[in-house]
Amino acid sequence: MKTITVDLDATPSERSYPIHIGSAILSQIELIMTHLPRQRVAIVTNTTVAPLYLERLRSALEKQDVASVPIILPDGEEYKNWQTLNLIFDALLTNRCERGTPVIALGGGVVGDLAGFAAATYLRGVPFIQYPTTLLAQVDSSVGGKTGINHPLGKNMIGAFYQPRVVVADSTTLETLPERELRAGIAEVIKYGLIRDSAFLVWIEQNMTKLLARDPEVLIEAIYRSCRNKAEVVEADEHESGVRALLNLGHTFGHAIENALGYGTWLHGEAVAAGTVLAAELSRRMGMISQIDVERIRNIYVQAGLPVAAPNLGPEKYLHLMGLDKKVAGGKMRFILLQRIGEAMVHSDVPAGVLTETLLGCTARA
Numbered sequence: 001m002k003t004i005t006v007d008l009d010a011t012p013s014e015r016s017y018p019i020h021i022g023s024a025i026l027s028q029i030e031l032i033m034t035h036l037p038r039q040r041v042a043i044v045t046n047t048t049v050a051p052l053y054l055e056r057l058r059s060a061l062e063k064q065d066v067a068s069v070p071i072i073l074p075d076g077e078e079y080k081n082w083q084t085l086n087l088i089f090d091a092l093l094t095n096r097c098e099r100g101t102p103v104i105a106l107g108g109g110v111v112g113d114l115a116g117f118a119a120a121t122y123l124r125g126v127p128f129i130q131y132p133t134t135l136l137a138q139v140d141s142s143v144g145g146k147t148g149i150n151h152p153l154g155k156n157m158i159g160a161f162y163q164p165r166v167v168v169a170d171s172t173t174l175e176t177l178p179e180r181e182l183r184a185g186i187a188e189v190i191k192y193g194l195i196r197d198s199a200f201l202v203w204i205e206q207n208m209t210k211l212l213a214r215d216p217e218v219l220i221e222a223i224y225r226s227c228r229n230k231a232e233v234v235e236a237d238e239h240e241s242g243v244r245a246l247l248n249l250g251h252t253f254g255h256a257i258e259n260a261l262g263y264g265t266w267l268h269g270e271a272v273a274a275g276t277v278l279a280a281e282l283s284r285r286m287g288m289i290s291q292i293d294v295e296r297i298r299n300i301y302v303q304a305g306l307p308v309a310a311p312n313l314g315p316e317k318y319l320h321l322m323g324l325d326k327k328v329a330g331g332k333m334r335f336i337l338l339q340r341i342g343e344a345m346v347h348s349d350v351p352a353g354v355l356t357e358t359l360l361g362c363t364a365r366a
Contacts, residue, residue, distance in 0.1 A: 001025055002224045006143065006231045008163065008238055019143060019167040019231065021223050023216055026053060026170040027060040032129055035165040038100040040067045041129075044088055044115035045106040046075040049133055052176055057106060057131065068104075069095045073111065077264035080110045080150045088118040102127035102165070108134035108181075109141035109268065113159070116147030120162035130164045133173040135185025135219075136269055139192075139226035142167050144234040144244075150263055154324040155255040161239055169227070171219045184269025186211060186304045189222050191276065192229040194297065195246045198342025200225050201300070208303045245327060246344045249336040250276030253310065256321035260313050273306035282350065282358045283337040293341055315359040 001022030008015045020031050041061065045054050050072045058068045071091040073084055092101075103126055105115035112130055119128035132142035148159015174182065186204075189211075193201025203225070204211070210218040230247065237244035253275030257266055266274075280297045283289045298308045327334040327346075334348045 002220065004224070004227050004231050006163075007235055015163055017164055017166050019169065019227050021138075021169045021220060021227065022171065023220065024170065024172050025168060026056060026131065026173065028168075029060045029064050029066070031168055032166050033064060035127060035129060036066060036102060037127065038098065038102075039065055040069070040097075041102045041104050042069040042071055042092060042095070042097055043104045043106055044071045044073065044111055044118070046073045046111055048075040049107045049111070053106060053131075053133060053173060057104075069097065073114065075110075077110055077150070077258070077268070078262070080114060080263065082149060085114055085118060085149055088114060089122060092118070092122050097122070097126070099123045099126055102129055104129045104131060105142075106131045106133065107137070108132065109137045112137055112142050113147050113156070114149065116145070116162055116164070117149060117159050120147055120160040125162070128162060128164045130167040132167065132169055134177055134181055135174055135223075136181070136188050137185075138169040138171075138174075138223050139185060140188040140230065140247075142169070143227055143230045145238070153259075154321075155258055155263070157324070163238075169223055171216060171223065174214060174219060180267065180270075182212070182214070183305045184267040187269035187273040187276070187301070187306055189226050190300055190304065191247070191249050191272070192226050194276065194338060194341060195249050195336070195344040196233075196342060197225070197229055200229070201341065205300055205303070208300070212304070245334070245346050246336055248327065249338075249344055250274075250279050252322050252325050252327065252333070252335055253278040253318070255325060256313075256318050257310060259321050259324075260317060261311060266307075270307050273301045273304070274308060274310040277301065277308045278310055278358060278362050279336060280338060281362050282335065282355065283339075285354050285358055286337060286347070286350065289338050289340060293338070296341070310359075310362060315356045318359050319355070 004019045103119040105112040130142040132138045145161045145163035148156045151157045207218050250272045254271035257271040280294045284294050301308045332348045337347045
């Protein structure tokens with residue numbers, strides 16, 4: 001097992017927390033016992049994950065005399081909304097969960113975002129623990145404290161920054177992950193190499209076949225290096241007022257794709273992959289990277305079996321949806337662009353003509 005500590009203040013504090021990464025650690029309740037102030041927890045999961053891992057976690061908790069309240073949600077990005085969030089509140093209230101009752105998220109990114117937002121707001125804040133079971137959640141959404149729900153007008157537009165007390169990433173849960181979900185998670189792994197860790201990107205290129213084959217050691221290393229990168233960014237900028245925005249490479253385009261097609265039609269990682277290729281092409285047109293760089297980026301996503309051509313929605317539709325992005329400031333869209341592979345920047349002065357040309361040129365192949 002490997003452990004990373006996310007230090008959110010100048011010195012370690014009660015808001016700092018560990019990320020435990022390893023094989024078959026789901027049942028190692030000692031990893032979270034210090035974060036259970038009461039002998040009861042609420043476990044938020046979904047209809048897909050519950051049959052696989054819920055009883056394993058509940059049984060391990062019971063052996064430590066910790067009772068659990070299961071809250072099983074419908075599965076899918078389309079359920080990341082107010083109605084589903086209220087199902088969590090209904091269960092917490094019905095079972096008289098108190099301020100000291102931790103909420104555990106057992107599932108992927110949607111479960112984590114919903115459970116985290118519920119934990120942030122129920123009784124004005126209860127302890128929150130993450131057990132991510134998808135690659136995307138293990139390398140990205142379970143770390144950093146972003147929680148929230150979607151709105152018909154925009155993805156993740158309603159939510160809160162609320163840090164977990166501990167994250168337990170068990171790589172064996174990826175054995176039951178559908179192939180498409182695994183590939184979508186790899187999109188976020190690639191992101192870290194592109195924005196800040198070029199050596200990691202080389203490692204990913206060299207180990208892509210083993211990643212896709214779910215080689216245990218390679219998976220743990222990919223999760224560890226991804227989490228280490230994200231932890232360093234979150235430590236520097238918890239509330240996304242600066243460098244943390246770089247983690248959104250490809251997301252401005254990607255969120256527009258998800259919204260336009262209907263949440264859940266394209267997986268988040270698939271939309272991010274196509275969005276990152278658009279961001280790379282925009283970076284090239286802005287004179288920042290070369291065509292060789294763009295082709296390298298396209299090739300790594302092709303190698304991962306991810307889409308590299310965005311759907312042809314038309315520039316007007318893209319521009320409208322991207323105008324709803326959280327990174328818009330002063331009425332200006334802000335894009336995460338690549339100065340070079342391994343170094344990203346926030347850019348708010350993209351000429352309209354260049355952006356339209358990029359959208360026309362890169363969606364025509366879709």
